[in-house]
Structure formats: structure tokens, C-alpha cells
Amino acid sequence: MKVGDLVTLSQYGQNLGSVHYRYKSYSGRKDPLIGLIVEKRNVGEEWQHYSTNESVRYHVRWMTDGPPGRDYYTRYFYRKDLKFVR
Secondary structure (H helix, E strand, C coil): CCCCCEEEECHHHHCCHHHHHHCCCHHHCCCCCCEEEEEEEECCHHHCCCCHHHHEEEEEEECCCCCCCCCCCCCCECHHHEEECC
16 A cells, blocks of 8 residues: 555454444445545554554545544554555
8 A cells, every 4th residue: 555545444444443433333324434545654663573564554534534543542554454445
């Protein structure tokens, strides 16, 4: 994924604690959840002991009302939380 790609939440991303709690009724909405990747950030060498999934953070600007991030305090997603829009 790169900056400028259109994304939506993957099934894994939809099941995250804050996303699931805040958007559990999302399946009934008519407007699709689509976002634009606005920033891709490598977290640095201090995070290399984590999985490769956690080495890159994606910041997404949602077209409609979307989740802020992985939890209530962060403003980013990991690769497995997102998928390309079809």
C-alpha cells in the first residue's frame, strides 16, 4: 500500500475493539466506508522486534465518518487492518 490508495477496513480491522464497539451497526449503513491513505510511516528500528505487520503505520482520512484508529488514542492502522477498495 502507498499514499493515495483507496482502502476500507478488512474483516480483521472491523473486529478491532474500538472499531467494533463504535461501528457495530455499520453493516446496516448504506454509504460504504472508504478512506484515502494520507501518510505511511515506518516506526523505526526500536520496533523491529515486533512483526513486519507492525513496522509500518498507515494514517487514513475517511470519506465518511470512520474510525480514528486501532484504539481510542492512536490515529493509525496496520496493514492487516486495511484492504484495497474494489
